[in-house]
Amino acid sequence: MIIETVLIKNIEENKKNPLITFIVPVYNTREYLIETLDSISATKNKNIEIIIVNDGSSDESHNTILEWCSFKDIQLTYLKQENSGLSAARHSGIAIARGEYIGFCDSDDWIDVNQYLKMATRAIENFCDIAICRSVVFDNDTGQSYDFYDSWLWDDLLKNNPIRITSGIGEPKIFRLEPNANTRLIRRSFFLDNKIEFPNGLHYEDLPVHLQTLGLSDRVLLYGSTGYYYRVNRPGKITGEKSERRFDVLKSSEIAFQNLKIANQDAKGNFLLLTVRMIFWCGENTLNKDRNKFL
Structure with missing residues (x-):
């Protein structure tokens, strides 16, 4: 290339x-x-x-x-x-x-850069390799905004606290957070030292990285403020189309489980719940002619 x-x-x-x-x-x-x-x-x-x-x-x-x-x-x-x-x-x-x-x-999409800067400062202060913020969905058709689907999980994890320091072992439910690389900061040395890579040529490429980073990190910062704004319902957006690309979630899930290095059963169970939800959503959005094959 x-x-x-x-x-x-x-x-x-x-x-x-x-x-x-x-x-x-x-x-x-x-x-x-x-x-x-x-x-x-x-x-x-x-x-x-x-x-x-x-x-x-x-x-x-x-x-x-x-x-x-x-x-x-x-x-x-x-x-x-x-x-x-x-x-x-x-x-x-x-x-x-x-x-x-x-x-x-x-x-x-767009971000609140000052929230990301605050998040990075908190991550350094607390020796965290990963920091994750909350996100909002913006509907390009209607102009309306609303909390992302995992808002209820954030409320449960934070319990009205502005931040929380945890890990995949200490709080396995973090594996069920939206596996979106855009809502997080990852320490560059952590990324490189662990040879973390997004799988080439696949959609839903964030899923394996989500599992691998949370499984490897001892300290994850959950930052309770909204930092990321995710645009939906715009022409040409891949995640909004019905196509054969939905089959990529099956391969991405397979790669994610192959990279699973964590033995904790609760962590595995929570990641499985996330993966099943994503696969079901993709299955609903396959082309009608491909539905049986996907299932």
């Missing part, structure tokens, strides 16, 4: 590694891209860097990114590569990331 470094800004003059590196994979999301990038850069704190990875977009995303970068006085790198999928784009960013923690943001 050929990766082109299109632009680097303000890296050389900032010798100290940033607190957070945000990696933004981009594929044909020009209409939403500025809102995404503006949300990540909406802070006076200079302790972040942004790595934008254009994964072979065929729309005007490239020109939009270049124009946006020209107006920003922040640490950023813009990479361009042939279309290779979300996992490959994330790995391209991870390979050059400099931050203490790595965060991800899809290029049609």
Whole structure:
């Protein structure tokens, strides 16, 4: 795979590694891209860097990114590569990331960057390799927002506390949280030392990483504030379509269980509950002609 470094800004003059590196994979999301990038850069704190990875977009995303970068006085790198999928784009960013923690943001969603900075500070103070925040769903059709489906689980885990430090052994129910890499920060050294990878060429690629990171980490920070805003019901969104791509959840689940390194039965049971829910949801959204085959 050929990766082109299109632009680097303000890296050389900032010798100290940033607190957070945000990696933004981009594929044909020009209409939403500025809102995404503006949300990540909406802070006076200079302790972040942004790595934008254009994964072979065929729309005007490239020109939009270049124009946006020209107006920003922040640490950023813009990479361009042939279309290779979300996992490959994330790995391209991870390979050059400099931050203490790595965060991800899809290029049609947005974040509250100041909540992520607070979350990272709390994670460092409490020696946590992983920090997870709450998320909200934004309906692109109606303009309405609502808590993500796992809000009830967050309430149960936190019990009105603003944060909680736990682990997959201490609190197995954390395996049932939404397996979305975008709602969390992962310490870069933890990511690299444990050789954690998103499976290439598959959708639902966050599922194996969700299990592996929570299974390996002794200290996980649950951060009770909302940091991530997840857009639904937009044209072209993969998770909103009925297609053969739904079969990928079966392979991702298989990879996740193959990587299972935790012996705790409660943890295994809770992860199984999460996986069954995801498989059932994907099964409901297969094409009618594929339904029997999927089941």
